[in-house]
Amino acid sequence: HDSNDTQKVKLTGEQVAEHNSKDSCWVIVHGRAYDVTEFLPEHPGGPKIILKYAGKDATDEFDPIHPPDTLDKYLDRKYHLGEVDMKTVEQQEKEFDPDEEARQKRIETMPILEQCYNLMDFEHVARRVMKKTAWAYYSSGADDEITMRENHTAFHKIWFRPRILVDVENIDTSTTMLGSKTDMPFYVTATALGKLGNPEGEVLLTRGAKKHNVIQMIPTLASCSFDEIIDAAEDGQVQWLQLYVNKDREVTKRIVQHAEKRGCKGLFITVDAPQLGRREKDMRTKFQDVGSNVQSTGANDVDRSQGAARAISSFIDPSLSWKDIPWFQSITKMPIILKGVQRVEDVIKAVEAGVQGVVLSNHGGRQLDTAPSGVEVLAQVMPALRERGMQDKIEVFIDGGIRRASDIVKALCLGATGVGIGRPFLYAMSAYGLPGVDRAMQLLKDEMEMNMRLIGATKVSDLNTTLVDARSLSLHTTTVPEDTLGRRVYDPLVGPKEKAA
Numbered sequence: 242h243d244s245n246d247t248q249k250v251k252l253t254g255e256q257v258a259e260h261n262s263k264d265s266c267w268v269i270v271h272g273r274a275y276d277v278t279e280f281l282p283e284h285p286g287g288p289k290i291i292l293k294y295a296g297k298d299a300t301d302e303f304d305p306i307h308p309p310d311t312l313d314k315y316l317d318r319k320y321h322l323g324e325v326d327m328k329t330v331e332q333q334e335k336e337f338d339p340d341e342e343a344r345q346k347r348i349e350t351m352p353i354l355e356q357c358y359n360l361m362d363f364e365h366v367a368r369r370v371m372k373k374t375a376w377a378y379y380s381s382g383a384d385d386e387i388t389m390r391e392n393h394t395a396f397h398k399i400w401f402r403p404r405i406l407v408d409v410e411n412i413d414t415s416t417t418m419l420g421s422k423t424d425m426p427f428y429v430t431a432t433a434l435g436k437l438g439n440p441e442g443e444v445l446l447t448r449g450a451k452k453h454n455v456i457q458m459i460p461t462l463a464s465c466s467f468d469e470i471i472d473a474a475e476d477g478q479v480q481w482l483q484l485y486v487n488k489d490r491e492v493t494k495r496i497v498q499h500a501e502k503r504g505c506k507g508l509f510i511t512v513d514a515p516q517l518g519r520r521e522k523d524m525r526t527k528f529q530d531v532g533s534n535v536q537s538t539g540a541n542d543v544d545r546s547q548g549a550a551r552a553i554s555s556f557i558d559p560s561l562s563w564k565d566i567p568w569f570q571s572i573t574k575m576p577i578i579l580k581g582v583q584r585v586e587d588v589i590k591a592v593e594a595g596v597q598g599v600v601l602s603n604h605g606g607r608q609l610d611t612a613p614s615g616v617e618v619l620a621q622v623m624p625a626l627r628e629r630g631m632q633d634k635i636e637v638f639i640d641g642g643i644r645r646a647s648d649i650v651k652a653l654c655l656g657a658t659g660v661g662i663g664r665p666f667l668y669a670m671s672a673y674g675l676p677g678v679d680r681a682m683q684l685l686k687d688e689m690e691m692n693m694r695l696i697g698a699t700k701v702s703d704l705n706t707t708l709v710d711a712r713s714l715s716l717h718t719t720t721v722p723e724d725t726l727g728r729r730v731y732d733p734l735v736g737p738k739e740k741a742a
């Protein structure tokens with residue numbers, strides 16, 4: 242084949258179909274054929290998921306996990322075989338998927354958007370309408386998900402001390418984060434693989450953020466390409482970059498400097514994921530998908546049945562350490578924030594290292610189980626910074642389990658500059674698309690205004706520690722995780738074929 246630049250005749254489906262094994266493996270993505278034979282052993286998701294589509298159209302499987310420019314960026318041009326005449330590609334009969342059939346039926350019975358009155362309503366709907374793998378990836382936390390649950394219950398340990406007879410006719414919920422003005426003290430935090438939940442992906446969050454003038458953090462592992470997300474923003478819209486640091490620092494440097502050039506206003510370096518956590522719901526669904534091949538043809542060097550998470554994160558550098566901070570400060574002028582700080586001592590070190598901010602976060606409970614909630618660490622950090630006269634040297638954000646504006650108000654009373662929200666916007670987007678994201682943000686705005694009025698605060702700077710009682714925060718009443726494996730898998734001694742009772 243000539244290189245596809247001079248391609249005269251389109252490839253046919255039959256020609257591609259001949260290359261359907263690990264000895265010669267061609268796939269079609271968006272109407273173009275690629276020879277991925279050499280790439281098979283390097284694929285972070287393992288060879289099996291590609292071989293499942295060898296000689297066929299892999300577009301539907303490819304899109305949710307890979308930004309559109311992935312093949313241009315990472316597959317040598319000589320393996321780009323050119324356009325395929327899609328009329329000659331036999332449409333793969335969709336394997337009958339009873340789950341998909343049932344899912345479509347459920348969608349018709351779901352409440353209409355206007356019946357969603359809080360962020361949890363979106364979770365309720367998303368759980369019932371999302372594809373299993375998408376729900377598993379978004380909803381899972383690490384191990385027994387104790388931290389994931391604690392993230393939200395921690396806010397129930399903080400009680401308000403409302404003021405009365407304050408003139409609260411006019412409420413202003415706006416604030417400033419890293420020098421950027423925003424209408425609300427929350428931002429859309431970085432969550433990977435937006436197209437798992439909605440085929441349009443992260444650009445829906447961009448449009449929702451624009452409408453409500455809130456800030457969006459762009460994930461390294463977005464399904465949409467970085468430039469697609471930047472281009473979906475309108476003039477003046479503030480976006481930050483969330484960075485997973487690559488073992489290849491040249492790649493990282495390129496990403497950071499490109500983000501700065503495209504106007505990003507903050508670099509959030511994720512520091513709590515030198516390895517992605519074990520999210521068992523994600524692993525279980527992925528195992529079903531790829532498991533059969535893993536069992537039949539022998540596992541390859543890395544256990545690929547770790548679900549989407551492990552498959553997409555093999556590039557992350559576990560050797561990242563404090564000594565790398567000066568290098569980041571040398572390659573960008575963007576404010577640098579450490580995302581995933583989990584103890585006071587590291588916040589002090591962050592100030593001494595000269596970074597502009599930290600996010601007190603445990604990655605939504607997806608990393609180290611029984612790590613403390615962001616809000617609990619916040620209650621320890623702010624007094625420690627004030628003791629050292631450091632409280633104005635760094636902006637402190639938190640994320641994790643924020644589902645009500647009252648959670649946001651509590652975080653601000655304890656000294657946070659702002660909070661990140663993840664899953665709720667993913668669920669809103671997955672269940673109802675952009676209107677869902679829009680409504681979710683509007684609900685938070687309405688709640689925020691009401692909460693501030695009822696607590697006796699007219700603007701964000703009125704929120705302070707005298708308005709909350711956080712003494713119970715460090716009490717950890719944790720339900721012992723039930724022995725699900727024993728109860729559901731071993732005890733009933735049902736074979737894999739029979740459904741557990």
Ligand SMILES: Cc1cc2c(cc1C)[n+](S(=O)(=O)[O-])c1c(=O)[nH]c(=O)nc-1n2C[C@H](O)[C@H](O)[C@H](O)COP(=O)(O)O
Nearest residue numbers: 379430431432433462511604605640641642662663664
């Ligand atoms: C829900 C979710 C969170 C992810 C996330 C993906 C999902 C589906 N991913 S992950 O694939 O690696 O785990 C990222 C990510 O790309 N980078 C990151 O810094 N945080 C990631 N996070 C963590 C996120 O930025 C917040 O810390 C977390 O979502 C806050 O908790 P809530 O979801 O409860 O708001």
